[in-house]
Amino acid sequence: MTRDDRLLPYTFYQPIRIMRLEEMLHHNEESTLWPWIIIVYDGHVKYCFQGRYRELHARSVLLWNHPDDFQLLEPNRIAGLALQYRPYGAKIAHDIALIAKGSSKLIDIAIALEKEARVFEHNHPFRLQKLFAELLETVYSELWASKQQQEGMWVQKVVDYISIHFHEDLTREQMATKAQVSPEHFSRVFRKHTGYTFSKYLTMLRIRASQKKLLYDMPKLDDxxxxxxxxxxxxxxxxxxxxxxxxxxxxYQKPKRVITLNTNHTACxxxxGIIPELGVFSPFIENIKTVPSRHKLIGYEHNVVSNYQEITAACPDVIINYNKGHDKQSLLALAPVVELPCQQLSWRDQFRLISNIVNRQERFGSWLQQYExxxxxxxxxLDQQIGSRGTxxxxxxxxxxxxYCIDSSYGRGSHILYEDLGFRRPDAIIAEKIEHTGFFTVELEExxxxxADYIFITALPTNDLAKKRLIxxxxxxxWRTMEAVQKQRxxxxxxxxxxxxxxxxxxxxQLKELxxxxxx
Incomplete structure (x- = not known):
């Protein structure tokens, strides 16, 4: 067969030896030149490759091409398969490759192949070859997935490093050294995973950082x-x-086209007095403010991926969101992303920061004064009607x-009770470290x-089973002997x-309702 007047690439693999892993210890000297695959079912075993000692654990899969450089050392309660094969035609290149944790499917095929090799039946001559081909396909598929995962891990580490050190004098060679790959390989993989060359990605980060600074001030350009x-x-x-x-x-001077990716920042x-170019609107916010549908993003808690084209078409000048790293990388291609840490900033602090971004500090001050x-x-x-607040x-x-027991950093009215109206947290929830975690979860009956002196239930279950348990x-x-129940609080x-x-x-x-x- 030909394609564009060339022979199609074709490779055939023939199994030469299939043995239990412990048996391989006695065959190292007879390894010949052909590659091996080791699959560990259980236990662990040490090996030496090119003078370096390593260890394989349960469900590890090791492939290598140069038997002379490899030595399997004494195993420790090991169970597994050793398989040597001969390739014909183009060879899939790897000096040595490791799958740290093979799938259950891979292990099952290996066990079936080992069994077939020991009970070979002449009336089924191709069953062994079929299992061997299936094993190779699975191994190389998982090896490719493992390689992609490993690449993704070091690319993410490099991206994280650049996001912190972008203001320093960074080079591709420095980042390749950190990733422990060659500069050429670094460039190929970095671009594959980010869509950018290293220099363009660094430029983007620096420009986005300058845009964020220009949201608040216009410094000298050199500074x-x-x-x-x-x-x-x-x-x-x-x-x-x-x-x-x-x-x-x-x-710096232009009115900013703002996109908000959660309901709280939309409400801010x-x-x-500003309608975001695009924003996420909760049902409650929609009830108190009529907004044209062109400004609304679909989804209560917004999913960036499903609305990426819509966000792109809005041509944002700034995107406001909580600190969600997995969204940030894709959004940076569009605009600077201002991330406000969810639990670390009160609603007042977030409100103030957003007022600075859109240059509405006076409106913020007026609104907050009215609230205070x-x-x-x-x-x-409350002083007149109930006196000392209690818990x-x-x-x-x-x-x-x-x-779900809720603390101030998650709202639900608890921030008003504890921070504004003078109520205290009961000792029982302080013992649960709720001030650090923001909330904790228990079974309904618990x-x-x-x-507490006062119990507020802001949401009730709607399905029948949970309703029955509540009743x-x-x-x-x-429940009936609790003090708050007896005092109708x-x-x-x-x-x-x-x-x-x-x-x-x-x-x-919420204040009005409370x-x-x-x-x-």
């Missing part, structure tokens, strides 16, 4: 250049214009019959083990959408 890794402002300006299409000064913009005045009025009313706990009950709990002696609010948000608009609405139940 900005040196801050992101360039020596001169004129060079930065040229590279900036090549990537962004406008000069740094114009970018709306509170500042509301808090003062609410505390004055409070917030639960969200799910359809899986799990109960919420009776966490007493059973509410009729239990353990358990509040079934059941407004999941309203209490889901951790933003200025949701917080204001005050309604506390003062009724």
């Amino acid at each position: 900005l250049a040196q801050n992101v890794g360039y020596r001169e402002g004129t060079y930065l300006s040229r590279k900036f214009k090549e990537l962004v299409g406008i000069s740094p000064k114009v970018y 913009l709306l509170a500042l 005045e509301q808090i003062l009025a609410c505390n004055s009313l 409070a706990i917030v639960w969200e009950l799910g359809n899986n019959a799990a109960a 919420i009776a083990h966490y007493p 059973k709990l509410l009729h239990s002696e353990e 358990v509040y079934f609010i059941n407004q999941y959408e309203l209490f889901y948000g951790y933003d200025p608009l949701s917080t204001a609405a 005050m309604k139940v506390l003062t009724s």
Whole structure:
């Protein structure tokens, strides 16, 4: 057969020896020139290749082409297969290759092949060859997947390093050394995984970093250049214009096209009087603010991959999101990404930072002042009606019959109770380290083990099984004897959408709802 007047590449592999792994110890001197495959079922064994000692563990698969450089050492309770084969035609190149953990499928084929080799039947002469071919196909398929995974791991390590050190004098050779590969191989693999050459990727990071700085201030170009890794402002300006299409000064001055990839940051913009170019809108936010559909991204918690084309078409000047590293790499190709750490910043801090990005600091100050005045009025009313606040706990009950106890960093109204209205966390949830984790989960029935002066339940289950378990709990002696139950301080609010948000608009609405139940 021919293709474009050339012979099609063809390779045939013939098994020469198939033996138990422990038997190979006695055949090292007879290895000849043909390659081997070792598959370890169980135990572990040491080997020496080109003077270096290594160890194989259960489900490891080792392939090598040069038997003279290889020595299998004394195994330790080993079970496995050793297989030598002869290739005809073009050889699949590998001096030595390792699959750290072969699949169950691979191990099963190897065991079947070993068994067939010992009970070879002349009336089924091709069964052995068929199993051998199937084993080779599986081995090389998993070897390719393993290679891709290993490449991806060192590329990610390099990308992470560049993202921190982009302002330094980095070279391709330095990064290749860190990855322990040649500069040429580094370039090929880096481009395959990122879509960029090393120099273009470094340029993109530096320009995105300069854009982020220009969101807040317009420094001297030379200072900005040196801050992101360039020596001169004129060079930065040229590279900036090549990537962004406008000069740094114009970018600083222009109204920004903002994309928000979660509901909380969308709500922050709306509170500042700005509709994002594209944003994720929760059902609650949609109910209080009518926005044209062209500004809405599909998905309650946005999935970047499914909406990437829509985000690209919006031509964003800045993208705001929580710190999700797996999304950031693809988004950097479009615009600078401002990541706000979810649990480390309060809603007030996130609101303030976003107001700085869109130059609405005055609007932020006015909104926050009104909210603080509301808090003062609410505390004055609570002082009159309930006096000393005591302890409070917030639960969200799910359809899986799990109960989620929520702390301030996850909102659900707990940030208002603990930070604004003077309630305290009960000792039982402090013992669960909730201030560090943000929440913890227990079985629905276990919420009776966490007493508090006030109990708030912001969401109830909707499926029948979880409902039955809740009803059973509410009729239990353990629940009915809780002090908060006896004093009628358990509040079934059941407004999941309203209490889901951790933003200025949701917080204001949650405050209103909490005050309604506390003062009724």
